[in-house]
Amino acid sequence: MPPPIDTNSRIRVQLVSRDELDVSSEISAKIATLPFREGEAFHRGQPLVSLDCALYTAQLHKAQAEAGAALDLVKTNQRLAELHSIGELDVQQAQAKLKAGNAEVAYMEATVRKCVISAPFDGRVSKRSASPQQYAEAGKPLLTIIDTGHLELRMIVPSRWLAWIRPGQPIQVQVDEVGKTYMAHVVRLGARVDPVSQTVDVIGALPPEASELLPGMSGWATFPGH
Known part of the structure:
Protein backbone atom coordinates (compact mmCIF):
# COMPACT_ATOMS: atom_id res chain seq x y z
CA MET A 1 0.00 0.00 0.00
CA ASP A 19 -1.23 -7.49 -17.89
CA GLU A 20 0.65 -10.20 -16.02
CA LEU A 21 -0.05 -13.88 -16.47
CA ASP A 22 1.27 -17.35 -15.87
CA VAL A 23 1.90 -19.32 -19.06
CA SER A 24 0.98 -22.98 -18.82
CA SER A 25 0.37 -25.83 -21.24
CA GLU A 26 -3.07 -27.24 -21.94
CA ILE A 27 -1.55 -30.65 -22.70
CA SER A 28 1.06 -32.84 -21.05
CA ALA A 29 4.28 -33.28 -23.01
CA LYS A 30 8.04 -32.86 -22.80
CA ILE A 31 9.29 -29.29 -23.27
CA ALA A 32 11.29 -28.99 -26.51
CA THR A 33 12.29 -25.33 -26.31
CA LEU A 34 11.86 -22.54 -23.77
CA PRO A 35 13.81 -19.77 -25.51
CA PHE A 36 13.35 -16.83 -23.15
CA ARG A 37 15.00 -16.46 -19.77
CA GLU A 38 14.10 -14.17 -16.89
CA GLY A 39 14.32 -10.52 -17.87
CA GLU A 40 14.41 -11.17 -21.62
CA ALA A 41 12.00 -9.35 -23.92
CA PHE A 42 9.72 -10.91 -26.52
CA HIS A 43 7.21 -9.72 -29.10
CA ARG A 44 3.60 -10.67 -29.59
CA GLY A 45 3.28 -13.88 -31.59
CA GLN A 46 6.75 -15.21 -30.78
CA PRO A 47 6.83 -18.80 -29.45
CA LEU A 48 7.32 -18.81 -25.68
CA VAL A 49 7.11 -22.59 -25.28
CA SER A 50 7.43 -25.44 -27.79
CA LEU A 51 6.48 -28.97 -26.78
CA ASP A 52 7.64 -32.30 -28.18
CA CYS A 53 4.41 -33.45 -29.77
CA ALA A 54 5.61 -36.34 -31.95
CA LEU A 55 3.03 -38.66 -30.38
CA TYR A 56 0.13 -36.22 -30.92
CA THR A 57 1.27 -35.58 -34.51
CA ALA A 58 1.31 -39.31 -35.18
CA GLN A 59 -2.20 -39.63 -33.75
CA LEU A 60 -3.31 -36.80 -36.04
CA HIS A 61 -1.91 -38.56 -39.10
CA LYS A 62 -3.69 -41.77 -38.07
CA ALA A 63 -6.98 -39.91 -37.62
CA GLN A 64 -6.57 -38.27 -41.03
CA ALA A 65 -5.96 -41.64 -42.68
CA GLU A 66 -9.01 -43.16 -41.00
CA ALA A 67 -11.16 -40.20 -42.02
CA GLY A 68 -9.93 -40.57 -45.61
CA ALA A 69 -10.84 -44.25 -45.61
CA ALA A 70 -14.27 -43.42 -44.18
CA LEU A 71 -14.84 -40.90 -46.98
CA ASP A 72 -13.94 -43.50 -49.60
CA LEU A 73 -16.38 -45.93 -47.97
CA VAL A 74 -19.18 -43.35 -48.10
CA LYS A 75 -18.57 -42.73 -51.81
CA THR A 76 -18.47 -46.46 -52.53
CA ASN A 77 -21.66 -47.17 -50.57
CA GLN A 78 -23.47 -44.31 -52.28
CA ARG A 79 -22.63 -45.76 -55.70
CA LEU A 80 -23.68 -49.24 -54.55
CA ALA A 81 -26.91 -47.84 -53.17
CA GLU A 82 -27.66 -46.24 -56.54
CA LEU A 83 -27.26 -49.71 -58.06
CA HIS A 84 -29.50 -51.16 -55.34
CA SER A 85 -26.66 -53.41 -54.20
CA ILE A 86 -26.86 -52.26 -50.58
CA GLY A 87 -29.50 -50.64 -48.45
CA GLU A 88 -29.78 -47.09 -47.16
CA LEU A 89 -28.76 -48.25 -43.68
CA ASP A 90 -25.30 -49.14 -44.99
CA VAL A 91 -24.94 -45.64 -46.42
CA GLN A 92 -26.00 -44.03 -43.15
CA GLN A 93 -23.57 -46.14 -41.14
CA ALA A 94 -20.71 -45.14 -43.45
CA GLN A 95 -21.68 -41.47 -43.13
CA ALA A 96 -21.76 -41.76 -39.33
CA LYS A 97 -18.29 -43.29 -39.40
CA LEU A 98 -17.06 -40.39 -41.54
CA LYS A 99 -18.48 -37.84 -39.11
CA ALA A 100 -16.74 -39.58 -36.21
CA GLY A 101 -13.49 -39.63 -38.19
CA ASN A 102 -13.73 -35.93 -39.03
CA ALA A 103 -14.42 -35.12 -35.38
CA GLU A 104 -11.31 -37.05 -34.34
CA VAL A 105 -9.22 -35.16 -36.92
CA ALA A 106 -10.53 -31.82 -35.63
CA TYR A 107 -9.74 -32.85 -32.05
CA MET A 108 -6.18 -33.91 -32.88
CA GLU A 109 -5.59 -30.76 -34.97
CA ALA A 110 -6.62 -28.64 -31.98
CA THR A 111 -4.30 -30.68 -29.74
CA VAL A 112 -1.31 -30.25 -32.07
CA ARG A 113 -1.91 -26.48 -32.23
CA LYS A 114 -1.41 -26.42 -28.46
CA CYS A 115 2.13 -27.72 -28.87
CA VAL A 116 3.37 -24.16 -29.40
CA ILE A 117 2.42 -21.39 -26.97
CA SER A 118 2.83 -17.92 -28.49
CA ALA A 119 3.14 -14.59 -26.70
CA PRO A 120 -0.20 -12.76 -26.39
CA PHE A 121 1.51 -9.36 -26.14
CA ASP A 122 4.90 -7.63 -26.20
CA GLY A 123 6.58 -8.04 -22.86
CA ARG A 124 9.27 -9.65 -20.73
CA VAL A 125 9.69 -12.82 -18.71
CA SER A 126 9.56 -12.14 -15.00
CA LYS A 127 9.88 -15.77 -13.87
CA ARG A 128 10.79 -19.07 -15.51
CA SER A 129 9.52 -22.13 -13.67
CA ALA A 130 10.67 -24.88 -16.04
CA SER A 131 13.51 -25.86 -18.38
CA PRO A 132 13.80 -27.64 -21.73
CA GLN A 133 13.52 -31.46 -21.58
CA GLN A 134 11.40 -31.27 -18.45
CA TYR A 135 7.89 -32.72 -18.59
CA ALA A 136 5.17 -30.10 -18.74
CA GLU A 137 2.03 -31.01 -16.86
CA ALA A 138 -1.24 -29.55 -18.10
CA GLY A 139 -2.14 -26.42 -16.16
CA LYS A 140 1.21 -26.12 -14.33
CA PRO A 141 2.86 -22.68 -14.84
CA LEU A 142 5.98 -22.66 -17.01
CA LEU A 143 6.60 -18.90 -17.28
CA THR A 144 5.31 -15.70 -15.76
CA ILE A 145 5.20 -12.87 -18.27
CA ILE A 146 4.42 -9.18 -17.94
CA ASP A 147 3.34 -6.54 -20.41
CA THR A 148 6.03 -3.87 -20.08
CA GLY A 149 4.68 -1.80 -22.97
Whole structure:
Protein backbone atom coordinates (compact mmCIF):
# COMPACT_ATOMS: atom_id res chain seq x y z
CA MET A 1 0.00 0.00 0.00
CA PRO A 2 1.36 3.49 -0.83
CA PRO A 3 2.58 5.73 2.03
CA PRO A 4 0.24 8.33 3.58
CA ILE A 5 -1.23 10.94 1.30
CA ASP A 6 0.23 14.41 0.94
CA THR A 7 -2.64 16.88 1.08
CA ASN A 8 -0.96 19.21 -1.43
CA SER A 9 -2.03 17.04 -4.39
CA ARG A 10 1.31 15.22 -4.28
CA ILE A 11 1.04 11.50 -3.78
CA ARG A 12 3.06 8.31 -3.93
CA VAL A 13 2.44 6.06 -6.92
CA GLN A 14 3.54 2.61 -7.96
CA LEU A 15 4.06 1.37 -11.49
CA VAL A 16 2.34 -1.90 -12.35
CA SER A 17 1.93 -3.91 -15.51
CA ARG A 18 -1.47 -3.76 -17.16
CA ASP A 19 -1.23 -7.49 -17.89
CA GLU A 20 0.65 -10.20 -16.02
CA LEU A 21 -0.05 -13.88 -16.47
CA ASP A 22 1.27 -17.35 -15.87
CA VAL A 23 1.90 -19.32 -19.06
CA SER A 24 0.98 -22.98 -18.82
CA SER A 25 0.37 -25.83 -21.24
CA GLU A 26 -3.07 -27.24 -21.94
CA ILE A 27 -1.55 -30.65 -22.70
CA SER A 28 1.06 -32.84 -21.05
CA ALA A 29 4.28 -33.28 -23.01
CA LYS A 30 8.04 -32.86 -22.80
CA ILE A 31 9.29 -29.29 -23.27
CA ALA A 32 11.29 -28.99 -26.51
CA THR A 33 12.29 -25.33 -26.31
CA LEU A 34 11.86 -22.54 -23.77
CA PRO A 35 13.81 -19.77 -25.51
CA PHE A 36 13.35 -16.83 -23.15
CA ARG A 37 15.00 -16.46 -19.77
CA GLU A 38 14.10 -14.17 -16.89
CA GLY A 39 14.32 -10.52 -17.87
CA GLU A 40 14.41 -11.17 -21.62
CA ALA A 41 12.00 -9.35 -23.92
CA PHE A 42 9.72 -10.91 -26.52
CA HIS A 43 7.21 -9.72 -29.10
CA ARG A 44 3.60 -10.67 -29.59
CA GLY A 45 3.28 -13.88 -31.59
CA GLN A 46 6.75 -15.21 -30.78
CA PRO A 47 6.83 -18.80 -29.45
CA LEU A 48 7.32 -18.81 -25.68
CA VAL A 49 7.11 -22.59 -25.28
CA SER A 50 7.43 -25.44 -27.79
CA LEU A 51 6.48 -28.97 -26.78
CA ASP A 52 7.64 -32.30 -28.18
CA CYS A 53 4.41 -33.45 -29.77
CA ALA A 54 5.61 -36.34 -31.95
CA LEU A 55 3.03 -38.66 -30.38
CA TYR A 56 0.13 -36.22 -30.92
CA THR A 57 1.27 -35.58 -34.51
CA ALA A 58 1.31 -39.31 -35.18
CA GLN A 59 -2.20 -39.63 -33.75
CA LEU A 60 -3.31 -36.80 -36.04
CA HIS A 61 -1.91 -38.56 -39.10
CA LYS A 62 -3.69 -41.77 -38.07
CA ALA A 63 -6.98 -39.91 -37.62
CA GLN A 64 -6.57 -38.27 -41.03
CA ALA A 65 -5.96 -41.64 -42.68
CA GLU A 66 -9.01 -43.16 -41.00
CA ALA A 67 -11.16 -40.20 -42.02
CA GLY A 68 -9.93 -40.57 -45.61
CA ALA A 69 -10.84 -44.25 -45.61
CA ALA A 70 -14.27 -43.42 -44.18
CA LEU A 71 -14.84 -40.90 -46.98
CA ASP A 72 -13.94 -43.50 -49.60
CA LEU A 73 -16.38 -45.93 -47.97
CA VAL A 74 -19.18 -43.35 -48.10
CA LYS A 75 -18.57 -42.73 -51.81
CA THR A 76 -18.47 -46.46 -52.53
CA ASN A 77 -21.66 -47.17 -50.57
CA GLN A 78 -23.47 -44.31 -52.28
CA ARG A 79 -22.63 -45.76 -55.70
CA LEU A 80 -23.68 -49.24 -54.55
CA ALA A 81 -26.91 -47.84 -53.17
CA GLU A 82 -27.66 -46.24 -56.54
CA LEU A 83 -27.26 -49.71 -58.06
CA HIS A 84 -29.50 -51.16 -55.34
CA SER A 85 -26.66 -53.41 -54.20
CA ILE A 86 -26.86 -52.26 -50.58
CA GLY A 87 -29.50 -50.64 -48.45
CA GLU A 88 -29.78 -47.09 -47.16
CA LEU A 89 -28.76 -48.25 -43.68
CA ASP A 90 -25.30 -49.14 -44.99
CA VAL A 91 -24.94 -45.64 -46.42
CA GLN A 92 -26.00 -44.03 -43.15
CA GLN A 93 -23.57 -46.14 -41.14
CA ALA A 94 -20.71 -45.14 -43.45
CA GLN A 95 -21.68 -41.47 -43.13
CA ALA A 96 -21.76 -41.76 -39.33
CA LYS A 97 -18.29 -43.29 -39.40
CA LEU A 98 -17.06 -40.39 -41.54
CA LYS A 99 -18.48 -37.84 -39.11
CA ALA A 100 -16.74 -39.58 -36.21
CA GLY A 101 -13.49 -39.63 -38.19
CA ASN A 102 -13.73 -35.93 -39.03
CA ALA A 103 -14.42 -35.12 -35.38
CA GLU A 104 -11.31 -37.05 -34.34
CA VAL A 105 -9.22 -35.16 -36.92
CA ALA A 106 -10.53 -31.82 -35.63
CA TYR A 107 -9.74 -32.85 -32.05
CA MET A 108 -6.18 -33.91 -32.88
CA GLU A 109 -5.59 -30.76 -34.97
CA ALA A 110 -6.62 -28.64 -31.98
CA THR A 111 -4.30 -30.68 -29.74
CA VAL A 112 -1.31 -30.25 -32.07
CA ARG A 113 -1.91 -26.48 -32.23
CA LYS A 114 -1.41 -26.42 -28.46
CA CYS A 115 2.13 -27.72 -28.87
CA VAL A 116 3.37 -24.16 -29.40
CA ILE A 117 2.42 -21.39 -26.97
CA SER A 118 2.83 -17.92 -28.49
CA ALA A 119 3.14 -14.59 -26.70
CA PRO A 120 -0.20 -12.76 -26.39
CA PHE A 121 1.51 -9.36 -26.14
CA ASP A 122 4.90 -7.63 -26.20
CA GLY A 123 6.58 -8.04 -22.86
CA ARG A 124 9.27 -9.65 -20.73
CA VAL A 125 9.69 -12.82 -18.71
CA SER A 126 9.56 -12.14 -15.00
CA LYS A 127 9.88 -15.77 -13.87
CA ARG A 128 10.79 -19.07 -15.51
CA SER A 129 9.52 -22.13 -13.67
CA ALA A 130 10.67 -24.88 -16.04
CA SER A 131 13.51 -25.86 -18.38
CA PRO A 132 13.80 -27.64 -21.73
CA GLN A 133 13.52 -31.46 -21.58
CA GLN A 134 11.40 -31.27 -18.45
CA TYR A 135 7.89 -32.72 -18.59
CA ALA A 136 5.17 -30.10 -18.74
CA GLU A 137 2.03 -31.01 -16.86
CA ALA A 138 -1.24 -29.55 -18.10
CA GLY A 139 -2.14 -26.42 -16.16
CA LYS A 140 1.21 -26.12 -14.33
CA PRO A 141 2.86 -22.68 -14.84
CA LEU A 142 5.98 -22.66 -17.01
CA LEU A 143 6.60 -18.90 -17.28
CA THR A 144 5.31 -15.70 -15.76
CA ILE A 145 5.20 -12.87 -18.27
CA ILE A 146 4.42 -9.18 -17.94
CA ASP A 147 3.34 -6.54 -20.41
CA THR A 148 6.03 -3.87 -20.08
CA GLY A 149 4.68 -1.80 -22.97
CA HIS A 150 1.55 -0.68 -21.13
CA LEU A 151 2.35 0.40 -17.59
CA GLU A 152 -0.24 1.77 -15.21
CA LEU A 153 0.05 4.02 -12.18
CA ARG A 154 -1.70 2.90 -9.02
CA MET A 155 -2.38 5.41 -6.27
CA ILE A 156 -4.76 5.99 -3.38
CA VAL A 157 -6.15 9.51 -3.09
CA PRO A 158 -8.51 11.25 -0.66
CA SER A 159 -12.13 10.68 -1.61
CA ARG A 160 -12.72 14.45 -1.58
CA TRP A 161 -10.57 14.61 -4.73
CA LEU A 162 -13.49 13.04 -6.55
CA ALA A 163 -14.87 16.58 -6.75
CA TRP A 164 -12.32 17.41 -9.46
CA ILE A 165 -10.37 14.32 -10.55
CA ARG A 166 -11.64 12.78 -13.79
CA PRO A 167 -10.51 10.31 -16.46
CA GLY A 168 -8.20 12.14 -18.82
CA GLN A 169 -6.82 14.33 -16.01
CA PRO A 170 -3.11 15.01 -16.65
CA ILE A 171 -0.60 13.62 -14.16
CA GLN A 172 3.03 14.55 -13.77
CA VAL A 173 5.02 11.60 -12.48
CA GLN A 174 8.54 11.69 -11.07
CA VAL A 175 9.95 8.15 -10.98
CA ASP A 176 12.50 7.60 -8.21
CA GLU A 177 14.51 4.81 -9.86
CA VAL A 178 15.34 6.73 -13.05
CA GLY A 179 15.18 10.29 -11.74
CA LYS A 180 12.99 11.44 -14.62
CA THR A 181 9.57 13.05 -14.89
CA TYR A 182 6.86 11.81 -17.25
CA MET A 183 3.44 13.05 -18.28
CA ALA A 184 0.62 10.58 -17.77
CA HIS A 185 -3.16 10.76 -17.39
CA VAL A 186 -5.96 9.27 -15.33
CA VAL A 187 -7.70 6.37 -17.07
CA ARG A 188 -10.18 5.24 -14.43
CA LEU A 189 -11.29 5.67 -10.85
CA GLY A 190 -11.94 3.03 -8.21
CA ALA A 191 -15.40 1.55 -7.91
CA ARG A 192 -15.78 2.33 -4.19
CA VAL A 193 -14.63 4.66 -1.45
CA ASP A 194 -12.99 3.06 1.56
CA PRO A 195 -15.34 4.05 4.42
CA VAL A 196 -12.57 3.95 7.06
CA SER A 197 -9.77 5.88 5.37
CA GLN A 198 -12.05 7.91 3.09
CA THR A 199 -9.83 7.16 0.11
CA VAL A 200 -10.36 5.87 -3.41
CA ASP A 201 -8.13 4.10 -5.94
CA VAL A 202 -6.99 5.98 -9.02
CA ILE A 203 -5.35 4.35 -12.02
CA GLY A 204 -3.30 6.28 -14.55
CA ALA A 205 -1.54 5.36 -17.80
CA LEU A 206 2.01 6.12 -18.85
CA PRO A 207 3.07 6.73 -22.46
CA PRO A 208 4.25 3.58 -24.31
CA GLU A 209 7.52 5.26 -25.30
CA ALA A 210 8.71 5.25 -21.65
CA SER A 211 10.44 1.93 -22.34
CA GLU A 212 13.03 2.30 -19.56
CA LEU A 213 10.35 2.04 -16.89
CA LEU A 214 9.58 -1.30 -15.25
CA PRO A 215 6.76 -2.62 -13.07
CA GLY A 216 7.49 -2.17 -9.38
CA MET A 217 9.10 1.25 -9.74
CA SER A 218 7.57 4.05 -7.70
CA GLY A 219 7.61 7.80 -7.36
CA TRP A 220 5.58 10.93 -6.81
CA ALA A 221 2.59 12.16 -8.80
CA THR A 222 1.26 15.68 -8.98
CA PHE A 223 -1.82 16.99 -10.72
CA PRO A 224 -1.11 20.23 -12.60
CA GLY A 225 -3.53 22.95 -11.53
CA HIS A 226 -4.37 21.34 -8.19
